Amino acid sequence: MTPVSKFTSWLRWCFGNSVIHYHSNLKNMKYIKLSQTNDLMPTLGLGTWQAPPDVVESAVYKALDLGYRHLDTAFNYNNEEAIGTAVTKWIDDGKGARSDLFITTKLPHVGNRASDVRKFLNLQLERLQMNYVDLYLIHVPFGFKCDPISLTPTVKETGDYELDMDTNHGLTWQVMEECQKEGLIRNLGLSNFNEKQTENIIKNAQLKPQVLQVELHAYFQQVQLRKFCEDNHIVLTAYAPLGSPGAKTHFVTKYKYSPSAFPDLLSLPEVKGIADRYGKTPAQILLHFLVQEQIVVIPKSTNEHRLKENMDIYDFELTPEEMDSLRKLDKGEDARIFNFLFWKGVENHPEHPFKLDQTAEV
Numbered sequence: 203m204t205p206v207s208k209f210t211s212w213l214r215w216c217f218g219n220s221v222i223h224y225h226s227n228l229k230n231m232k233y234i235k236l237s238q239t240n241d242l243m244p245t246l247g248l249g250t251w252q253a254p255p256d257v258v259e260s261a262v263y264k265a266l267d268l269g270y271r272h273l274d275t276a277f278n279y280n281n282e283e284a285i286g287t288a289v290t291k292w293i294d295d296g297k298g299a300r301s302d303l304f305i306t307t308k309l310p311h312v313g314n315r316a317s318d319v320r321k322f323l324n325l326q327l328e329r330l331q332m333n334y335v336d337l338y339l340i341h342v343p344f345g346f347k348c349d350p351i352s353l354t355p356t357v358k359e360t361g362d363y364e365l366d367m368d369t370n371h372g373l374t375w376q377v378m379e380e381c382q383k384e385g386l387i388r389n390l391g392l393s394n395f396n397e398k399q400t401e402n403i404i405k406n407a408q409l410k411p412q413v414l415q416v417e418l419h420a421y422f423q424q425v426q427l428r429k430f431c432e433d434n435h436i437v438l439t440a441y442a443p444l445g446s447p448g449a450k451t452h453f454v455t456k457y458k459y460s461p462s463a464f465p466d467l468l469s470l471p472e473v474k475g476i477a478d479r480y481g482k483t484p485a486q487i488l489l490h491f492l493v494q495e496q497i498v499v500i501p502k503s504t505n506e507h508r509l510k511e512n513m514d515i516y517d518f519e520l521t522p523e524e525m526d527s528l529r530k531l532d533k534g535e536d537a538r539i540f541n542f543l544f545w546k547g548v549e550n551h552p553e554h555p556f557k558l559d560q561t562a563e564v
């Protein structure tokens with residue numbers, strides 16, 4: 203018996219066969235183990251960006267009823283309190299325990315400094331009505347100056363964001379490590395960090411980043427970063443796994459992006475063809491494809507039908523040929539949607555993570 207199958211048997215003995223499918227085969231890969239803490243992270247989570255509080259509360263409650271066990275939020279999604287209310291109600295209604303859930307939130311751009319970690323984490327825990335989070339990510343590698351009242355970035359008259367040029371990831375990480383030891387955070391991770399920035403954290407950390415959350419979808423498969431994460435035992439979480447149809451409306455109306463900069467992955471003939479073969483939808487194929495690649499996905503939906511649809515991705519397995527045809531959709535760096543240039547002036551921050559000549563069209 204291999205160590206993995208021994209562990210699987212133990213989990214089955216403890217929790218029963220229907221709850222845990224840990225690497226028993228790829229199609230049933232519902233959890234992935236984090237390397238240093240051995241925590242199990244559900245490979246499907248619920249994204250909540252652009253889910254306003256009044257909508258997200260009932261969506262989260264519904265999602266938990268449907269079987270979602272992993273929620274992704276952030277300080278600047280402005281919905282942590284509503285999510286906390288939904289989770290508390292669900293637990294109080296006797297439907298499950300806090301320990302059944304995997305809750306991720308993020309240290310914001312305006313709090314990206316050692317001296318602010320505890321302030322934001324405590325506020326976020328209070329809003330979430332929890333005494334710990336399962337995963338705390340540094341949301342972005344750069345930092346903005348913070349308006350002390352609104353806790354939003356300060357912006358100059360020119361419209362440029364005021365940058366905090368003193369960002370020091372090593373010092374911020376040390377405070378996050380302390381918070382982990384105190385039990386306020388179970389796992390530490392990063393988001394939107396590039397390979398070099400992640401490597402710098404790894405070099406000096408006692409607790410390594412367990413997760414890196416980045417944009418990742420059929421058009422932008424992050425092949426090089428995936429290899430790096432595999433070598434360093436970091437689990438990758440794919441944000442915008444459906445190509446973020448919601449970002450299109452947001453960026454086009456708010457930031458005047460060109461609509462042509464956004465992919466329509468749900469209409470791709472290759473994806474539709476595979477979907478028809480399995481009696482699945484294109485969204486299910488896009489999500490399953492990533493999970494079969496051992497990547498965690500966090501699609502956002504507040505619609506009950508699509509919440510159900512996005513969960514129903516574990517009862518089939520794509521053939522090597524189908525996986526290859528989906529891998530070939532990758533367009534690399536040109537397909538990046540989230541380059542952060544919508545925050546005016548951010549490209550002047552020394553820790554801006556992406557090469558600007560390769561970012562998406564504005």
Ligand SMILES: NC(=O)C1=CN([C@@H]2O[C@H](COP(=O)(O)OP(=O)(O)OC[C@H]3O[C@@H](n4cnc5c(N)ncnc54)[C@H](OP(=O)(O)O)[C@@H]3O)[C@@H](O)[C@H]2O)C=CC1
Binds near residue numbers: 274445503508
């Ligand atoms: N770390 C970071 O910097 C970032 C993290 N994220 C996280 O990742 C999550 C996912 O990314 P996101 O940008 O939301 O993009 P997604 O790729 O998850 O797309 C979400 C959009 O697709 C729609 N949708 C959901 N399911 C389906 C379906 N089955 N068929 C058709 N349309 C569907 C949703 O609308 P509807 O709700 O109406 O169903 C919504 O408009 C975020 O919500 C957030 O939690 C996102 C961006 C950056």
Ligand SMILES: O=C1CO[C@H](CO)[C@@H](O)[C@@H]1O
Binds near residue numbers: 276
């Ligand atoms: O998580 C995120 C969702 O998208 C936003 C763009 O307004 C970014 O704030 C961010 O990184």
